[in-house]
Amino acid sequence: MKKDSLEKHFKDTLKGGGFINNQELAWTLVSEAPKTVHELEVKVGCFFDRAENGKIHQKAFAGQSFDRTVHVADLSGIQIVSRMTDQIFAREITVFEETRGLDLLRSKDEERIVGAILSNIRTGEIFVVNAKVTIVATGGSASMYKISAPSFDKTGDGMAMCFRAGAEFVDMEMVQFHPTGLIAGRSRLNGSLLEEGLRGSGARLYNGLGERFMERYDPEHLERSTRDRVARSCFMEIMAGRGTENSAVYLDASHLGAEFVEENFPGMVERVKDIGKDLAREKVEVTPTAHYQMGGVGIDTRCQCNLKGLLVCGEDAGGTHGANRLGGNGICESTVYGRKAGDVAADLALEEDMHPYLDSQAEKIRMRWLKPFLQGSGENVYEIRDEIEDLMWEKAGLVRNGSKLTEAAHRLDQLLEKIDSAYVADRYRAQYNMEWNNIIDVTNLITVCRMVVNSARCREESRGAHYREDFPETDNEGWLKNIYQKMGDGFQLELTQKPVVLNRFKREEIEDRFFEKVKQH
Ligand SMILES: Cc1cc2nc3c(=O)[nH]c(=O)nc-3n(C[C@H](O)[C@H](O)[C@H](O)COP(=O)(O)OP(=O)(O)OC[C@H]3O[C@@H](n4cnc5c(N)ncnc54)[C@H](O)[C@@H]3O)c2cc1C
Numbered sequence: 001m002k003k004d005s006l007e008k009h010f011k012d013t014l015k016g017g018g019f020i021n022n023q024e025l026a027w028t029l030v031s032e033a034p035k036t037v038h039e040l041e042v043k044v045g046c047f048f049d050r051a052e053n054g055k056i057h058q059k060a061f062a063g064q065s066f067d068r069t070v071h072v073a074d075l076s077g078i079q080i081v082s083r084m085t086d087q088i089f090a091r092e093i094t095v096f097e098e099t100r101g102l103d104l105l106r107s108k109d110e111e112r113i114v115g116a117i118l119s120n121i122r123t124g125e126i127f128v129v130n131a132k133v134t135i136v137a138t139g140g141s142a143s144m145y146k147i148s149a150p151s152f153d154k155t156g157d158g159m160a161m162c163f164r165a166g167a168e169f170v171d172m173e174m175v176q177f178h179p180t181g182l183i184a185g186r187s188r189l190n191g192s193l194l195e196e197g198l199r200g201s202g203a204r205l206y207n208g209l210g211e212r213f214m215e216r217y218d219p220e221h222l223e224r225s226t227r228d229r230v231a232r233s234c235f236m237e238i239m240a241g242r243g244t245e246n247s248a249v250y251l252d253a254s255h256l257g258a259e260f261v262e263e264n265f266p267g268m269v270e271r272v273k274d275i276g277k278d279l280a281r282e283k284v285e286v287t288p289t290a291h292y293q294m295g296g297v298g299i300d301t302r303c304q305c306n307l308k309g310l311l312v313c314g315e316d317a318g319g320t321h322g323a324n325r326l327g328g329n330g331i332c333e334s335t336v337y338g339r340k341a342g343d344v345a346a347d348l349a350l351e352e353d354m355h356p357y358l359d360s361q362a363e364k365i366r367m368r369w370l371k372p373f374l375q376g377s378g379e380n381v382y383e384i385r386d387e388i389e390d391l392m393w394e395k396a397g398l399v400r401n402g403s404k405l406t407e408a409a410h411r412l413d414q415l416l417e418k419i420d421s422a423y424v425a426d427r428y429r430a431q432y433n434m435e436w437n438n439i440i441d442v443t444n445l446i447t448v449c450r451m452v453v454n455s456a457r458c459r460e461e462s463r464g465a466h467y468r469e470d471f472p473e474t475d476n477e478g479w480l481k482n483i484y485q486k487m488g489d490g491f492q493l494e495l496t497q498k499p500v501v502l503n504r505f506k507r508e509e510i511e512d513r514f515f516e517k518v519k520q521h
Contacts, residue, residue, distance in 0.1 A: 002066065003066075004058075004066040004068050006030050006031050006034075008065055008066055009030040009033070009066075009068060010026060010027055010030045010031075010504075010505075011065075011505065011510045012063060012064055012065050012326060013026045013029065013030060013320075013321070013322075013326060013329060014026060014322070014505060014510055015063075015510055015511065016063045016226055016321070016322075016324050016325070016326040016464075017294070017321050017322020017323050017324055017325075017464060018322050018323035018324060018463040018464040018474065019322065019476075019480060019500065019502070019507040019510075020171065020322040020323050020463065020464075020480065020481070020482055020500050021319065021320060021321060021322035021500075022170075022298075022319035022320060022322075022482075022501070023501065023502065023503055023504045023505065024300070024301050024503070024504075025299070025300075025301060025319045025320040026320055026321075026322075027504060028301045028336065028337075028340075029320050029329065029332060029333055029336050029337070032336045032339075032340070033332050033336055036332075036335050036336045036339055037056070037070050037335075039339070040080065040083075040335060043087075044080075044083045044084055044087055045083045045086065045087070046072070046079050046080055046083045047072070047079075048070050048071060048072055048076075049071055049072055049073065056070055057070075057071070058070055058071075059071055059197050059200060059201075060197065060200030060201065060224070061196045061197065061200050061326065061327025061328045062196055062199060062200065062221075062224050062225065062226055062227055062230065062326070062327050063225075063226040063227070063324075063326045063327065064326060064327070064328070067200070068328065069197070069327065069328035070328075071197070073264070073265075073266055073267060074195050074197060074264070074265045074266065074267040074268050075267040076331060077331055080331065080335065096118065096120070097122075098120065098121040098122050099118050099119065099120050099121065100118060100119050100121055100157065100437070100440070101116050101117075101118050101136075101138065101157055101158070101161060102116070102117050102118060102119055102126070102157075102161070102365065102369055102440065103116065103117050103161050103164060103165070103365045103369075104116050104117075104134060104136075104161050104162065104164070104165040104307075104310065105117060105128065105130070105357040105358070105361060105362060105365075106165065106357065106358060106361060107309075107355040107356065107357060107358070108355070108356055108357070108358050109355075110358075111308060111355075112307070112308035112309035112310075112355060113134050113165060113307050113308065113309040113310040114130055114131060114132075114134075114309060114354075114355045114356070114357045115128060115129045115130040115131040115134055115357060116128075116129055116131070116134055116161070117362055117365050117366065119369070119440075121432060121437065122431060122432065123430070123431055124429075124430020124431045124432075124433060124436075125430075126366050126369065126370070128357065128362050130354060130356065130357055131309075131354075132309070132348065132349045132352045132353070132354055132355075133309055133310075133311060133344075133345040133348045133349050133352065134309060134310050134311070135303070135310075135311045135312070135313065135341050135342075135345055136158040136161065136162055136297070136310065136311070136312045136313075136316050137158065137312070137313050137314045137316060137334075137338065137341065138154070138156075138157045138158030138159075138316055139154040139158070139314065139315045139316070140154055140156065140159070140292060140293035140296070140315040140316070141154055141155055141156025141159065141293065141444070141445055141448045142154065142175065142290035142291055142292060142293065143155055143290075143389075143445070144156070144290070144388060144389065144392045144445045144448065144449050144452070145175075145289075145290035145389060145392050145393050145397060146389035146390055146392075146393040147181055147190065147191040147287055147288070147289045147290065147393065148181075148191050148289055148290040148291070149178055149181055149191055149192055149193045149289045149290065149291045150291070150292075152188075155440075155441040155442075155444050155445050156444045156445055156447065156448035157440075157441075157444050158312070158316040159293075159296060159297065159316055159444075159447070159448050159451075160443070160444035160445075160447040160448055161444075162297050162305070162307075162310070162312060162316070163447055163448075163451070163486070163487055164447070164487065165307060165310070166306075166307060166486060166487060167297045167298075167305050167306060167307055167310070167312070167486065168297070168298050168305065168306045168484055168485070168486045169295060169296060169297055169298060169318060169451055169484065169485050169486065170295060170296070170297075170298040170318040170319050170482050170483070170484055171294060171295040171318055171319070171322070171323070171455065171482055171483055172293075172295035172296075172318070172448075172451040172452050172454075172455040172483070172485065173295065173452060173455035173456035173458070173459050173466045173483065174293070174294035174295045174318075174321075174322070174323050174324070174464060174465050174466055175290060175292070175293050175294070175295070175452060175465055176227060176228065176231075176290075176291050176292040176293070176294060176324060176325055176465045177227070177228070177231040177232075177235075177288040177289060177290055177291060177397070177398050177465065178193055178196075178227060178231060178288065178289050178290075178291035178292075179199075179205070179227060179230040179231040179233075179234050179286070179288055180193065180194040180195075180196075180198070180199070180205075180234075180251050180286040180289075181193060181194070181286060181287050181288065181289025181291075182194055182271065182272065182275065182284070182285075182286060183246050183248045183285040183286060183287055184275045187275070189271065189274060189275060191287070191289040191290075192271065192289075193289065193291070194251055194268050194271070194272070194279070194284065194286060195265070195267075195268055196227070196327040197264070197265065197327075198251065198253050198261075198265060198268065199223040199224060199230070199251075200224060200327075201253075201256060201260075201264065202223075202253075202255075202256055203223065203251055203252060203253035203256065204222075204223055204251075204252050204253075204255070205223055205230070205233075205234065205249055205250065205251060205252075205286075206249065206250040206252060206283065207237045207242040207243060207244075207249050207250075208242055208243050208244040208245070208249070208250075209242055211242070213233060213237050213242070213249070214230065214233060216233075217229060217230075217232075217233040217236075218230075218233070226324060226326070227291075227324065227325075227326075227327065227465075228323075228324045228464050228465045228467075231288040231398060232288075232398050232399065232467055234249050234286070234287065234288050235288050235397075235398040235399060236399070237249055238287070239399070244285055246285055247287065248285040248286055248287045249285070249286060249287070250283040250284065250285060250286070251283065251284050251285075251286045252282075252283035252284075253265075253279055253280065254280065254281050254282055254283065258280035258281050259280075261279060261280035262280050265279070272284055288398055290397075292315065292325055292330060293315055293318075293452075294318065294320075294321040294322065294323065294324065294325055294464075294465065295318040295451075295452070295455065296312070296315065296316050296317045296318030296319070297312040297316055297317050297318060298317075298318060298319055298484065299311075299312050299313070299317045299318075299319065301340070302340065302344045303317065303337055303340055303341040303344055304344070305317075306486075309348075309352070309355075311341045311344060311345055312341075313334070313337040313338055313340065313341040314333060314334040314337060314338060315330070315333075315334070317337065319482075320333055320337075321333070322464060323463045323464020323465055323466060324464035324465050369440065371420075372422055372423050372424045372435075372436055372439045373423075373424050373427045373430070373436070374427075375421065375422075375423040376423065376427075377423055378421040378422055378423035379418045379419065379421050379422040379423070380422070381419070381422045381435060381438045381439045381442055382438065384415055384418055384419055384422065384442050385438065385441070385442050385445075387411075387415065388412075388415060388442065388445055388446065388449060391408055391411055391412070391449075392408070392449055392452075392453075395407055395408035395453075396408050396449070396452060396453050396456055398467065399467055399469050400456055400466070400467060400468050400469070401468060401469045401470040402457065402460075402468070402470050405453055405456050405457040406457060408449075408453045409450070409453045409454060409457060412446055412449050412450050412453060413450070415446050416446050416447075416450070416491070419439065419442050419443050419446060422439045422442070424436045424439070450493060451485055451493065454485065454493050454495060455483045455485060455495070456468075458483050458495055458497070459479065459483060460475075460479070461473065461474055461475040461478065461479040462474055463479065476507060480499060480500050480502075480507065481497045481498060481499050481500060482497070482498055482499075482500055483495060483496075483497050484496045484497070484498065
């Protein structure tokens with residue numbers, strides 16, 4: 001019987017990532033995944049679905065040479081978060097509910113990060129937590145695009161905080177679009193995912209003309225091609241005028257049998273039912289949707305970055321997935337590296353002394369965030385947010401080119417100034433002030449968008465999720481490189497490029513053999 005191995009998982013991850021992954025991070029991801037799954041079951045209380053032989057069932061996600069995704073039906077993340085929350089309650093750990101990180105704090109000698117300044121959303125109070133070690137893990141900011149999958153609370157806060165504190169980022173141009181986001185008009189479900197396991201199980205994609213269009217783009221792997229290819233193919237069909245009336249394509253799982261779909265994808269069936277459709281029995285309109293950021297703060301395998309006292313993990317960190325994340329590797333990353341960050345933080349907290357923060361810096365940050373209350377009039381945050389989402393979708397989305405990216409970069413610089421003069425109309429109420437929180441969202445989104453756009457302008461080739469119609473080829477001679485950036489003078493971006501460190505495998509050692517494996521699948 002065909003068997004999986006760490007090496008196969010590792011090679012799939014590099015191949016999917018267009019070979020610009022940080023290989024040490026990718027290796028740690030795959031090699032520590034089995035023990036993390038074990039720990040999630042025996043220590044945290046997650047119970048993953050079983051195969052008939054009683055072993056953990058593993059399902060197919062795109063780009064895998066072996067069906068390896070461990071899952072709980074089609075809602076694994078919810079199971080993990082719920083059981084983890086139980087563990088936090090059981091240990092009486094102090095939790096600041098509905099509290100939002102605003103910025104990181106530096107020590108008096110400016111040498112290290114010593115905690116964060118936070119706001120209590122319920123009361124509007126801004127307060128400081130002084131810490132020996134600080135972990136940033138706020139998820140990404142795909143909500144910068146007009147159609148996106150994550151919840152709206154993911155507005156790049158962590159990345160923006162790290163940027164303002166001086167952290168170095170890697171490959172920020174790499175944003176993943178999932179091919180199958182639900183079309184749901186102006187409802188909040190618009191862009192939410194129909195998961196990849198559906199295509200892994202054989203669901204098909206059709207354009208508005210009824211053509212199974214993946215035959216045109218990847219006849220070998222069809223709907224099981226990697227996410228970037230499938231998403232771009234959907235987008236190109238829509239752009240070519242072959243989409244549906246609602247600028248979408250169709251996902252059809254009905255031929256798999258209603259019983260199979262209902263039993264294996266209950267969460268997805270339920271989601272589609274919410275918009276009055278029946279996933280098990282009819283085709284459903286879908287569109288590419290911004291989903292995940294591969295780029296983020298550059299870390300080592302202990303989640304440490306260029307700032308002492310700061311650990312970054314999960315989607316806020318970059319490098320593990322290179323140019324494209326494989327399905328299943330997202331939760332894998334947040335659990336493997338979340339666990340790691342916790343262990344490292346515990347070690348450091350025993351070794352380190354508490355360093356005081358700079359009062360004047362904390363006060364400056366507090367006053368900056370309170371500024372929208374002090375202005376009697378100014379820019380409307382909601383208009384700026386709409387503009388960002390459209391700008392990113394049209395000029396820095398699935399298909400990019402130099403001139404659109406340049407336009408986006410200039411406009412984002414202007415929007416950064418505009419958001420600085422945004423004001424809160426209800427200025428006497430800081431409690432649950434959604435307008436104020438939106439100003440914080442948008443400030444952070446623009447900060448991250450600028451990094452995405454500038455890195456995308458810099459990479460003059462196409463690789464993984466980054467597709468440039470003016471440079472449609474992958475250039476392994478010139479661009480087997482990572483793009484780093486951090487804050488320079490006056491909030492400008494400082495970009496540098498470095499060759500990818502190919503310390504475990506060279507590209508040629510994997511590429512051909514990978515396709516053999518997928519063919520046999
Ligand atoms: C719809 C959807 C389906 C997915 N399905 C899969 C899948 O099947 N398999 C897979 O491997 N991956 C999947 N992913 C990807 C996976 O969810 C992510 O890789 C993973 O959640 C990232 O983990 P994280 O810990 O970095 O961030 P998150 O899980 O996003 O957690 C970040 C947390 O930080 C909080 N936060 C944000 N800002 C602040 C702030 N300023 N202060 C305090 N807290 C803050 C957020 O509210 C959130 O609770 C999916 C993603 C989406 C959006």
